[in-house]
Amino acid sequence: MSVDAAQLWTLNHRLLTVVLHACGPELAELGLETKEFFVLAEVTASPYPAELAATLMIPKASVTAYVRNLVAKGFVRREIDDADLRRHRLVLTADGEAARDRALAALATEFDRRLARIAPRDRTELQRILLALLAID
Amino acid sequence: MSVDAAQLWTLNHRLLTVVLHACGPELAELGLETKEFFVLAEVTASPYPAELAATLMIPKASVTAYVRNLVAKGFVRREIDDADLRRHRLVLTADGEAARDRALAALATEFDRRLARIAPRDRTELQRILLALLAID
DNA sequence: TCTAGTTAGTACAGTTTCGAACTAGTTCCG
């Protein structure tokens, strides 16, 4: 009845990897690398590089690189934060929003293929539980 | 109340990332890089490099590198497969098994620490839902 | 005000990763 937490982690990780991997080609069509997609998807909630690095647990130097690429592709632009001149407030362009939405839709479609097999109520449960687990620490 | 699959994926991904990140120091103490740990943990189930690459969805060339490191550290050794001389059957050493078990224990502990904070019933729910999702494909 | 301490973002350089090409061994037919 009880499943080892490590095994649960591992299987879960594989599930997410498979789903993400399946989206690879679609992301590529949108002109997005996987890591850049993570940043693009988080920019609205965490509009500063330092914040992105902390939230996504990516090194600051890597965020610099991904943001540079996203800016070059016209998905994001930097704005000066008048309250703190060190900060670069990141803003999605219209193209950026479109790309993000399409990328998220691709991810959702792929994951939905699997979620479709469980009850709608279970999805809500899953979301609630995941949120609770993330609220710790 | 609709639950977005992409959001579920993202939440779940962040959870796994946080847990893995927290294990980083312990893996390092064992002399394991994160990627090497994935390989080490899978060697028993998938004892050939090509199989590891397919299962873990990482490039063959990367598996070559991780296996080289694991061999150098004395966690894995290669054996010739008499039935197919191209193949390197990978075998865990005693050290390798010990390291793997400790690493998995660290992962389990960290994940358990979070699982323990949520209601026992939720934990069962999560297990049930994830197992249902993992059973697909 | 001054200054020590902290934080945002970047640059550089060393390391890691991995696509493509390669070698060696196997399989499938004829």
Add this chain to the structure above:
DNA sequence: CGGAACTAGTTCGAAACTGTACTAACTAGA
């Protein structure tokens, strides 16, 4: 058998990543 087509694993060089150190800007305390 012979050889075309395939597969396992590696190597190599180039691209991606990231630790460290840095500059600029903010903050707090005297």
